[in-house]
Amino acid sequence: MTTASTYERLASRFRLIATIGECSSMLGWDASAVMPPGGGGGRGDQLAVLAVLQHQHLTAPEIEADLAAAETSDPWEAANLRLMRHAYTRANALPPDLVEAQAKANSDCEKVWRVARKNSDFGLVRPYLTEVLRLTREGAAALSDALGLSPYDALMDGHQQGIGADDVVPIFAAYEEFLSTVLPEVERYQAGQADPVRPVGPFPIAAQQALCRDLAQRLGLDFDHARLDQSAHPFSGGTPTDVRITTRYVEDDFTSAILAVVHETGHALYERGLPLAYARLPVGEAAGMAVHESQSLIVEMQAVRSDSFLGWLGGRLHETFGGAPESYRLENLGRLWRRVQRSTIRVDADELTYPAHVILRFRLERAMIAGDLTIADLPAAWNDGLCALLGVTPPNDAQGCLQDIHWYDGAFGYFPSYTLGAMAAAQLMQAARAQVPSIDEAFSRGDLSPLLAWLRIHVHGVGSRLDFNSILEQATGRKLDPTAFQVHLRQRYLRVKG
């Protein structure tokens, strides 16, 4: 047996595993976008069976010898083998009993959390979350041994490879300090400006839908390989050749529909730009959740909310919905869609204060994984932490530690991705603007293509050949450098020139 065929045998197996994953992904889209409610029970079973089949193929005994024997001098194949070994190690690190116990505990906890959040009753979900944390810590310890990472980093690694808590701690500390001086400045600056005027509806859903579709297409999404639908929570799913994005519509405001479409289009464009030659192989996949978030945010925050793009978009909005032209002018749209406001809810937060919500969760979850914070102490720690970071205190746990699904569904180590992505987006945008001078002029015509062409080369087409920091290094000349984000925020919110 030659080395080449060993590699090819592994590649076939991983393509099979990825193809099963595509089935799950499509069925997940279906469940959120179109499935009738009575299909839920059956769908859960279908997804569980697919997960088991994937896991069986990833832990098959035949893999191990192939992974040990395979060799290659090709850098893509070498990265592919590295990622295969990594996936194999992760899949085999956890005893099957633990995986099953986690799946059950997470599912039970998530169901109770929905009720607990509705009634703002943390006590109701406390025993369930305690069990989720216990099993998560057990899993983190096993992964830690297998990967040679700290337990928390082993969890982070499941969402984003190539960056750990030691990198994040100083970055977040610096941001906290930055925020403590810049947030009051921005509030003073904003107080000196006119209040934004909200365009007056109703804004017919059909017109919003047509506009959203047109906008996604204009940003570069090809509807021969994509769909746009509605769901309770916007998301991007599907597969690289058939991406499915969703948004939600309300008749009295088009903001949420449009900004969600723009955000999800960023995710979708990344998937569409992954290297086709390595489709369904680990090296051909997206490089992690922080990189993914950088691609949604570079479209939503960096491109679409820029002065040049917003100026164009205001005209399109006015064409579509009519009404007073003033409310669609750049000045007003900017004040409306770039308003800074301290709040208790992460998903409603503006670009400047959003990282504070992430920093809070990062610190709390690290302490929980380390065993330094118990679930019983979580609500108070949450409220104290948010007050220290933003000076606001949640009126109840529903608007405090019950607001996000992540922990209740067993997702620890995910939160940093949001802010790492936001920072990476600013750094990538800075580099792209320096390398491609036509970017902003194109934005002012509603045209993303110069930026997209640059991202195709420097991010999308890289797949997972490089990790988070290496992608940034290759694209921008340096690892994650949070000052680009600070420069961006000062420019946008204080009108300070870079």
Added chain:
Amino acid sequence: MTTASTYERLASRFRLIATIGECSSMLGWDASAVMPPGGGGGRGDQLAVLAVLQHQHLTAPEIEADLAAAETSDPWEAANLRLMRHAYTRANALPPDLVEAQAKANSDCEKVWRVARKNSDFGLVRPYLTEVLRLTREGAAALSDALGLSPYDALMDGHQQGIGADDVVPIFAAYEEFLSTVLPEVERYQAGQADPVRPVGPFPIAAQQALCRDLAQRLGLDFDHARLDQSAHPFSGGTPTDVRITTRYVEDDFTSAILAVVHETGHALYERGLPLAYARLPVGEAAGMAVHESQSLIVEMQAVRSDSFLGWLGGRLHETFGGAPESYRLENLGRLWRRVQRSTIRVDADELTYPAHVILRFRLERAMIAGDLTIADLPAAWNDGLCALLGVTPPNDAQGCLQDIHWYDGAFGYFPSYTLGAMAAAQLMQAARAQVPSIDEAFSRGDLSPLLAWLRIHVHGVGSRLDFNSILEQATGRKLDPTAFQVHLRQRYLRVKG
């Protein structure tokens, strides 16, 4: 290991296989109803992987000993074991190389057929169909050995168990004779009637959609467990707890949309009524394609096109679309939707002449499987056969032997199911009317529920515990008796009292 656990081990495996099948079914719906065109390649791979996984689990070596050892005194479990053994025998009868070669040949042939039909160029697809037939005959021979059935019956068995060519031959011969006297009579009778008046549109698609949904619901479809969408060709798919039916809409005629919905609702109601306690087990599945067709046709042909239901439906149509009330009256709607006309196209055929199209195909495919008819001779044999049965000759092969996808996709032995289903529907309706006197009175209020309640007990809830003829025997007191269909046709088309 006790017998009970052997049975339970088998049941778990078959539930897993069925759950993978549910994934395929949902992805098949997606491909036909909502998938963007660029998703086709990936979807083909996904469905192929799921088929391989199903096959692997069905042919796993561990199954054989369990199937040999398992015992039970429960009649449902006994039927389940019989069906498991049958499925195992079928799956293992074909060498994997042959299965793969068939999948490829069928897929290649089907693609070429689309072009050949469009250009009416049989020569183009002839070599592909020759190869499909060669492999089908090879498979039929292998299945014949394994099942102890004739090669043609072994193919029929793949679509409908419990009935074979020896049963079908005399039934079809009798129908041919019946048709030769009754068709001219009906034509004379029809000639003495006024021509139907076609309601004048346009009929807005949105109004058609709302009406179709309402109608499906009224027939008993629960949209908590169902969807109604559009597709190029109407079908019923999904799973028993999440059925997906489709139809197609044209603005100048509501007929095709409504009758397709009614037909597919019949299929969907069957799936919804299968025995929940045996969900995902062979005994809990539909009893075959002839039984399935009997359930779509009992709703479409027996119930909805009855005088009592049509009388009610005409009122609803007039309410929905307005216009001249005369065209919606029973007399006119009956003449419009129950018009007999000799034609060359099966899917456009009326209830009376439809079986002639099936008889033609049954005879030709039997001869092809037996080696008595070559592909080269197929077009002429088709045209001669249709002329002998109906006195019409296709103007070209597109409207002749190229019209149906079945053979070109490797489906031999399927066609008889259509007419066996139509006959079974008439027989079931006759029995239901005798046992439940309120059925027609309910139809006249647009209410299917007394009939549905009867079908739930006598057909749907039986699952596959009984085969085609045993279901009929249990429900009507006798095996398939084609005279019920003849009585129905004389009543409907000649106004002869039963």
